[in-house]
Amino acid sequence: MGIKVNYKNVTNRDEAFSKIKSHITPEYIQKFQVKAVVTYDDAKKIVKATGSGFTLTLSFLDTHCDVDLELSLLLRALKSKILAKIEDQIIKNL
Numbered sequence: 477m478g479i480k481v482n483y484k485n486v487t488n489r490d491e492a493f494s495k496i497k498s499h500i501t502p503e504y505i506q507k508f509q510v511k512a513v514v515t516y517d518d519a520k521k522i523v524k525a526t527g528s529g530f531t532l533t534l535s536f537l538d539t540h541c542d543v544d545l546e547l548s549l550l551l552r553a554l555k556s557k558i559l560a561k562i563e564d565q566i567i568k569n570l
Contacts, residue, residue, distance in 0.1 A: 478544040479559055481566045489536040492570050493521040496534060496541075499569055500525070532562070541566055 486492045497516050500523055505512045512527035521536040529548035534541055543562055547555055 478542055479563055480540050480542055481563055481570065482540045483570050484567065486570050489521050489538055492541060493518075493523070493536045495569060496523055496536070496566070500534075534566075541570065 483492055486495060500514060502512070502514055505514065505525060505527075510527055510530075512525040512530075512532075514523065514525045516523055523534040523536075525532040529551050531546040533544045535544070543559065543566065545555060545559055545562070547558075551558075
């Protein structure tokens with residue numbers, strides 16, 4: 477289960493990817509008290525954060541960003557709340 481977030485403040489996937497790439501850093505993720513490895517695929521325009529019990533993938537397309545969140549069994553009950561927070565942050569920045 478993922479979500480789709482349409483762009484409001486940017487016009488294309490390159491602009492959206494660049495903006496999110498500069499915003500989502502390991503330091504930013506540490507604010508949420510989560511240890512994660514963040515990787516950026518410039519060719520495919522994908523940002524992936526992987527940590528203990530989760531994998532977050534942001535795929536940037538022409539008009540929107542696809543957000544996919546995989547959680548461990550212990551965290552699955554919180555998936556809708558986590559996705560809502562992620563969606564709010566993406567909407568605010570894109």
